[in-house]
Amino acid sequence: MDATLIGQSLVSGLGIGCVYGLIGIGFCVIYNASGIVNFAQGAFVMLGGMITHVLLVRGELPYGLAILLAVLIVALLGVAVERLVVRPLWNRNAPMFVMILATLAAQIVIERLTYLAIDDQPKTLPVFTDLPPVMLRGIAVNMQSLWIVAGSLAIVAALALFFKTTRTGKAMRACAINREAAALQGIPVHSMLALAFALSAGLGAVAGIMLTPTQYTAFDIGVPFAISGFIAAIIGGFGRPFGAFLGGLMLGVTQAGAILAFGAGMKTIVALSILLLFLFVRPSGILGPAK
Amino acid sequence: MTAAFRSPAVSPVAVPGPSASGPAAPVLAAKGLSARYGQVQALAPLDFEVGSGELVAVLGPNGAGKSTLLRAILGLVATGGEVSFQGTVLPRRNPAAVASRGVVLVPEGRGIFGPMTVAENLELGAWSLGGGRRSRVAQERRLSWVFELFPRLKERLGQTAGSMSGGEQQMLAIGRALMADPKILLLDEPSLGLAPRVTEEILETLGVLNRSGLPVVLVEQRAPSALKLANRAYLLSLGRLAAVLDPREVQSHDQLAQYYFA
Numbered sequence: 001m002d003a004t005l006i007g008q009s010l011v012s013g014l015g016i017g018c019v020y021g022l023i024g025i026g027f028c029v030i031y032n033a034s035g036i037v038n039f040a041q042g043a044f045v046m047l048g049g050m051i052t053h054v055l056l057v058r059g060e061l062p063y064g065l066a067i068l069l070a071v072l073i074v075a076l077l078g079v080a081v082e083r084l085v086v087r088p089l090w091n092r093n094a095p096m097f098v099m100i101l102a103t104l105a106a107q108i109v110i111e112r113l114t115y116l117a118i119d120d121q122p123k124t125l126p127v128f129t130d131l132p133p134v135m136l137r138g139i140a141v142n143m144q145s146l147w148i149v150a151g152s153l154a155i156v157a158a159l160a161l162f163f164k165t166t167r168t169g170k171a172m173r174a175c176a177i178n179r180e181a182a183a184l185q186g187i188p189v190h191s192m193l194a195l196a197f198a199l200s201a202g203l204g205a206v207a208g209i210m211l212t213p214t215q216y217t218a219f220d221i222g223v224p225f226a227i228s229g230f231i232a233a234i235i236g237g238f239g240r241p242f243g244a245f246l247g248g249l250m251l252g253v254t255q256a257g258a259i260l261a262f263g264a265g266m267k268t269i270v271a272l273s274i275l276l277l278f279l280f281v282r283p284s285g286i287l288g289p290a291k
Numbered sequence: 292m293t294a295a296f297r298s299p300a301v302s303p304v305a306v307p308g309p310s311a312s313g314p315a316a317p318v319l320a321a322k323g324l325s326a327r328y329g330q331v332q333a334l335a336p337l338d339f340e341v342g343s344g345e346l347v348a349v350l351g352p353n354g355a356g357k358s359t360l361l362r363a364i365l366g367l368v369a370t371g372g373e374v375s376f377q378g379t380v381l382p383r384r385n386p387a388a389v390a391s392r393g394v395v396l397v398p399e400g401r402g403i404f405g406p407m408t409v410a411e412n413l414e415l416g417a418w419s420l421g422g423g424r425r426s427r428v429a430q431e432r433r434l435s436w437v438f439e440l441f442p443r444l445k446e447r448l449g450q451t452a453g454s455m456s457g458g459e460q461q462m463l464a465i466g467r468a469l470m471a472d473p474k475i476l477l478l479d480e481p482s483l484g485l486a487p488r489v490t491e492e493i494l495e496t497l498g499v500l501n502r503s504g505l506p507v508v509l510v511e512q513r514a515p516s517a518l519k520l521a522n523r524a525y526l527l528s529l530g531r532l533a534a535v536l537d538p539r540e541v542q543s544h545d546q547l548a549q550y551y552f553a
Contacts, residue, residue, distance in 0.1 A: 173404070174407065180398065183390070185416050186387050
């Protein structure tokens with residue numbers, strides 16, 4: 001097999017892996033704040049691309065502004081999911097299983113509402129910068145992939161800084177470690193949960209927006225992305241945001257390799273096999289459990 | 292109303308001395324406070340008061356409802372009755388709001404943020420002071436005060452809290468609570484699992500804090516050490532208030548044991 005081809009696939013695997021990683025981080029941020037696995041995460045990815053498309057094409061807003069607004073809208077929707085779906089159940093002391101199912105229901109509702117409000121046609125977005133691919137030792141790297149990798153790394157670094165240095169970031173970590181003790185220090189744990197949903201939804205939206213120019217978006221792309229992000233989080237050790245990012249990269253590259261070796265049909269099989277492998281052999285993920 | 296639920300042990304006979312009948316103007320007052328876990332009543336309605344500058348001990352055997360009483364004051368459990376602090380009624384099921392009013396609990400098992408550093412734990416303790424520049428000055432001042440009380444915390448600032456010894460973790464838990472500028476400090480068995488010498492050190496510090504004017508509620512299994520510090524003691528048994536004692540009148544272990552097993 002051609003080394004260039006392998007390099008090419010590695011690059012595209014890293015690109016999609018970054019996206020899985022961001023979605024996986026979203027899973028972890030909410031899980032840490034609440035213990036809930038939020039399966040509405042995929043809806044945020046879908047909405048990122050969709051809303052940007054609507055604002056750009058129907059609203060005729062400048063691209064940058066459309067992106068910014070879309071991320072904000074999706075982040076607010078994240079808060080709405082927390083307020084309307086999660087918190088009422090939480091206040092009623094609903095079992096975790098019920099809350100997880102409720103997020104799955106929210107995913108389906110958002111998906112169907114998007115279908116009714118927009119349509120069922122795939123949508124795409126223009127690339128961020130319309131430049132020819134960069135050649136690296138014979139491997140053509142398209143600019144959008146560079147945007148995805150650079151954007152993801154910047155977001156991961158910003159998140160690390162946020163959790164490490166800011167008061168709010170530390171308070172969110174404290175809630176993840178011991179919610180009751182955090183409340184006893186006066187930390188408003190409910191607001192922290194809402195913030196976690198906003199953050200995760202925003203991350204999902206950014207992932208969706210960066211990815212859409214290289215693929216497409218449609219009302220029903222959410223669930224596969226949610227599953228990939230979930231696998232990334234499992235690989236990383238659920239609840240470890242940076243583990244999830246590494247997990248995403250691993251999943252993306254492995255999938256790209258499998259497509260190259262066995263064809264595109266193997267993509268999902270490989271992803272789910274990795275999930276099973278980790279659940280059986282190393283359920284605590286590559287970095288070990290968070291708590 | 293609540294008297295009907297009290298155990299028979301609480302009669303004027305069981306309440307020795309006038310000082311044990313309660314402070315003139317309590318800072319913290321619970322009226323008919325009860326608590327339940329699901330369907331199980333964990334604390335029968337009782338009245339509980341802490342006067343300004345008082346150190347009140349809550350004693351009783353395992354399962355007497357001591358921790359539940361503290362959790363009920365904070366609103367961490369489903370409660371009946373009413374708790375007021377400095378004249379205003381405290382919210383229920385919102386411990387963060389209660390803490391922001393200066394009612395700060397050092398929980399059973401300490402509740403430190405183990406994976407975070409000592410410095411981060413203390414910083415989060417000061418959450419309710421706010422994040423502005425002025426509050427940062429106030430925070431610095433409180434921090435140096437906490438270091439005076441517990442010099443060991445200063446040496447361990449960069450260490451992860453979970454890697455410290457039990458005694459140091461308890462000091463951190465108390466130090467973190469003090470960062471919140473408490474108007475009353477509640478402690479749930481701070482001596483649990485600690486060596487006697489360390490316990491003495493911690494109780495001594497609580498005495499110092501109390502003498503500086505901070506009201507303290509101390510839940511303790513080790514009744515003798517708690518009684519040495521306390522102005523009054525509430526004795527609980529099987530989820531009920533059994534007696535309110537004046538520590539000066541508790542002459543011997545035998546007398547205490549009598550209450551325990553009454």
